[in-house]
Amino acid sequence: MTAQDEPSFVSSSYFGQFGGRFAPETLVPALDELTTAYKKIQGDASFWSEFDSLSHDYSGRPTPLYFAEKLTDHCGGARIFLKREDLLHTGAHKINNALGQGLLAKKMGKQRIIAETGAGQHGVAAATICARLGLDCVVYMGEEDIRRQSHNVFRMKLLGAEVFPVSSGSKTLKDAINEAMRDWVTNVRNTYYLLGSVVGPHPYPTIVRDFQTIIGKETREQVMAKCGRLPDYIIACVGGGSNAIGIFHPFLKDTEVQLIGVEAAGRGIAVGKHAAPLIAGSIGVLHGAKSYVLQDEAGQIRETASIAAGLDYPSVGPEHSYYKTTGRIAYDAVEDKDALSAFLLLSQIEGIIPALESAHAISYAGKIASSLGKDKIIIINLSGRGDKDMDIVSEAMEKKQ
Amino acid sequence: MSRISSIFSQPGHKAFIAYVTVGYPSIEATLSTVSLLAENGCDMVELGIPFSDPIADGVTIQKASFHALKNGVTPERCLAVARELRQQVSIPLTFMSYFNPILHYGQENFCNDCASSGIDGLIIPDLPPNEGGELESLTQKHNLDLIYLLSPASTEERIRLIAQRSRGFIYLVSVTGVTGARNALPSDLKVFLSRVRKVSKQPLCVGFGISTPEQAGQIATVADGVIIGSRIIQLMDSGEPDTAQQIQDFARGVRKELDQ
Numbered sequence: 001m002t003a004q005d006e007p008s009f010v011s012s013s014y015f016g017q018f019g020g021r022f023a024p025e026t027l028v029p030a031l032d033e034l035t036t037a038y039k040k041i042q043g044d045a046s047f048w049s050e051f052d053s054l055s056h057d058y059s060g061r062p063t064p065l066y067f068a069e070k071l072t073d074h075c076g077g078a079r080i081f082l083k084r085e086d087l088l089h090t091g092a093h094k095i096n097n098a099l100g101q102g103l104l105a106k107k108m109g110k111q112r113i114i115a116e117t118g119a120g121q122h123g124v125a126a127a128t129i130c131a132r133l134g135l136d137c138v139v140y141m142g143e144e145d146i147r148r149q150s151h152n153v154f155r156m157k158l159l160g161a162e163v164f165p166v167s168s169g170s171k172t173l174k175d176a177i178n179e180a181m182r183d184w185v186t187n188v189r190n191t192y193y194l195l196g197s198v199v200g201p202h203p204y205p206t207i208v209r210d211f212q213t214i215i216g217k218e219t220r221e222q223v224m225a226k227c228g229r230l231p232d233y234i235i236a237c238v239g240g241g242s243n244a245i246g247i248f249h250p251f252l253k254d255t256e257v258q259l260i261g262v263e264a265a266g267r268g269i270a271v272g273k274h275a276a277p278l279i280a281g282s283i284g285v286l287h288g289a290k291s292y293v294l295q296d297e298a299g300q301i302r303e304t305a306s307i308a309a310g311l312d313y314p315s316v317g318p319e320h321s322y323y324k325t326t327g328r329i330a331y332d333a334v335e336d337k338d339a340l341s342a343f344l345l346l347s348q349i350e351g352i353i354p355a356l357e358s359a360h361a362i363s364y365a366g367k368i369a370s371s372l373g374k375d376k377i378i379i380i381n382l383s384g385r386g387d388k389d390m391d392i393v394s395e396a397m398e399k400k401q
Numbered sequence: 402m403s404r405i406s407s408i409f410s411q412p413g414h415k416a417f418i419a420y421v422t423v424g425y426p427s428i429e430a431t432l433s434t435v436s437l438l439a440e441n442g443c444d445m446v447e448l449g450i451p452f453s454d455p456i457a458d459g460v461t462i463q464k465a466s467f468h469a470l471k472n473g474v475t476p477e478r479c480l481a482v483a484r485e486l487r488q489q490v491s492i493p494l495t496f497m498s499y500f501n502p503i504l505h506y507g508q509e510n511f512c513n514d515c516a517s518s519g520i521d522g523l524i525i526p527d528l529p530p531n532e533g534g535e536l537e538s539l540t541q542k543h544n545l546d547l548i549y550l551l552s553p554a555s556t557e558e559r560i561r562l563i564a565q566r567s568r569g570f571i572y573l574v575s576v577t578g579v580t581g582a583r584n585a586l587p588s589d590l591k592v593f594l595s596r597v598r599k600v601s602k603q604p605l606c607v608g609f610g611i612s613t614p615e616q617a618g619q620i621a622t623v624a625d626g627v628i629i630g631s632r633i634i635q636l637m638d639s640g641e642p643d644t645a646q647q648i649q650d651f652a653r654g655v656r657k658e659l660d661q
């Protein structure tokens with residue numbers, strides 16, 4: 001697919017009917033400024049050579065495409081490959097976007113960076129890049145997430161970031177974004193908002209996607225080199241949707257490749273305690289974009305639940321909503337307990353401890369792999385590693401016993 | 402002329418616009434406070450429809466919104482409150498709401514129900530004109546004023562756009578920031594107002610951060626009206642038996658400063 005075939009360009013704020021810029025007037029000029037700056041770097045060879053060289057030497061790209069032989073044997077069907085974003089510096093794909101936007105902020109002459117974080121992975125990535133580029137960093141994080149991902153809070157502080165606990169609402173990612181937006185509205189003239197996923201007002205969904213498509217571009221080359229053909233399935237977890245769109249995007253026009261995004265079914269879709277807006281939500285506006293949203297009859301945003309803090313969000317990137325309606329990407333959801341089993345399984349048979357977020361994709365892939373022939377190829381985006389999740393998992397295992 | 406425009410038709414009259422969150426601390430308090438404000442020199446009231454994620458609001462209105470939501474306040478109940486108030490007061494009433502509850506209600510139905518409930522206009526802090534086309538034509542069909550906001554960060558181009566599209570008046574946000582009472586007025590307010598005056602003959606009302614009658618008076622020397630929200634919520638908040646008296650004194654104080 002050439003760029004022109006895609007609905008999503010930096011000059012358009014919409015993906016079909018989704019996206020847009022439902023933001024306070026104070027932010028509109030800043031979003032325009034960001035759009036202009038982002039357009040400008042498109043043709044700026046020095047920007048991209050710095051991005052490439054830091055991606056390579058600092059973040060650790062390219063990440064391997066690993067044939068998970070033991071997982072494949074265990075499932076007894078399709079061959080399963082893992083795109084190893086977990087091996088990146090700081091432990092998740094989030095660094096790709098943080099690096100890109102950090103360099104962009106620097107180009108724009110913004111010294112103060114703000115970010116939100118759920119699992120803490122984006123916060124750590126932002127704090128890391130700010131340390132490296134000499135920028136000031138403030139991270140907003142819900143109190144509930146601070147409690148369950150405390151390890152990452154310490155890392156951010158160590159890296160020189162200031163971490164502000166957010167005590168409003170559900171005290172999770174949604175509320176951290178609210179607070180980051182309030183900060184941005186207040187300090188818009190000198191502050192760059194380094195948003196961590198493909199959500200928010202235009203142009204964020206496009207910018208974040210573009211910095212994450214490196215995952216899919218590498219995957220494409222690697223699978224061609226290893227298997228001589230494209231995969232049958234690519235599976236990724238979807239919180240805001242950045243790791244998923246990053247690996248899917250370069251395969252969108254290859255209709256023989258089935259793309260599946262996996263949301264968090266939490267304690268169950270039926271009991272209403274989940275974070276699956278694409279599966280169980282309706283169209284609404286949150287954080288500046290029109291997309292699928294979990295909301296009640298009165299249009300209030302509903303509380304979410306997931307064992308994975310990074311998936312615990314009531315909306316999703318507008319581009320995913322678009323591909324849901326076109327049918328190009330399929331979406332499903334995996335419950336906490338199944339993600340946990342997949343977490344343990346991958347740790348025990350592959351010696352790879354995945355992030356709880358990524359474990360949702362592993363669980364889903366495991367389920368379909370067994371029913372597929374050995375000639376089929378599945379690629380899972382292993383978006384991050386699970387070091388941050390030790391407390392949650394040990395707590396959950398104790399409860400089980 | 403719309404009920405909102407008529408506030409600005411008397412030369413020299415400065416508008417006092419108040420904001421309350423519907424259902425904070427109770428529906429009864431909203432009803433009595435709006436009447437009290439109307440009797441004591443307030444020209445218009447913005448009825449805030451509470452929202453779960455009020456990104457343009459500071460702590461005072463956030464807290465009021467969460468409280469109101471806990472009390473079960475919905476857009477339907479806000480419309481019912483408007484209908485009841487319309488029997489009691491003749492001043493214009495607007496809704497201040499984030500966009501999602503309106504989108505979810507259905508934009509057409511919402512405008513229709515607003516008009517039949519005696520609402521005169523809408524203020525939507527997360528709906529810039531670029532996204533407001535559909536709601537704009539629906540509001541016009543139902544004779545509602547869709548009031549857009551301008552920020553000191555707005556460029557000349559956006560000032561022109563908003564001046565052209567706003568109805569009733571233009572809501573000038575005094576500072577880049579969220580709602581909330583502040584001690585000092587921003588120093589560049591005069592410059593901001595004159596930038597807007599250059600391209601617009603619309604009435605200009607200033608809101609966000611105004612907390613005393615004296616500040617209101619100062620702003621009225623350059624603006625056509627002032628909008629006070631968080632300070633009124635704080636007064637309603639005090640929990641003291643003489644809350645009504647305090648609100649009355651405050652409203653009269655503002656009126657007096659504006660009339661000087």
Ligand SMILES: Cc1ncc(COP(=O)(O)O)c(C=O)c1O
Nearest residue numbers: 121239240241242243310383384
């Ligand atoms: C490892 C990992 N995977 C996935 C996500 C979800 O984000 P997204 O859907 O934007 O990839 C997070 C977010 O914190 C994460 O840390």
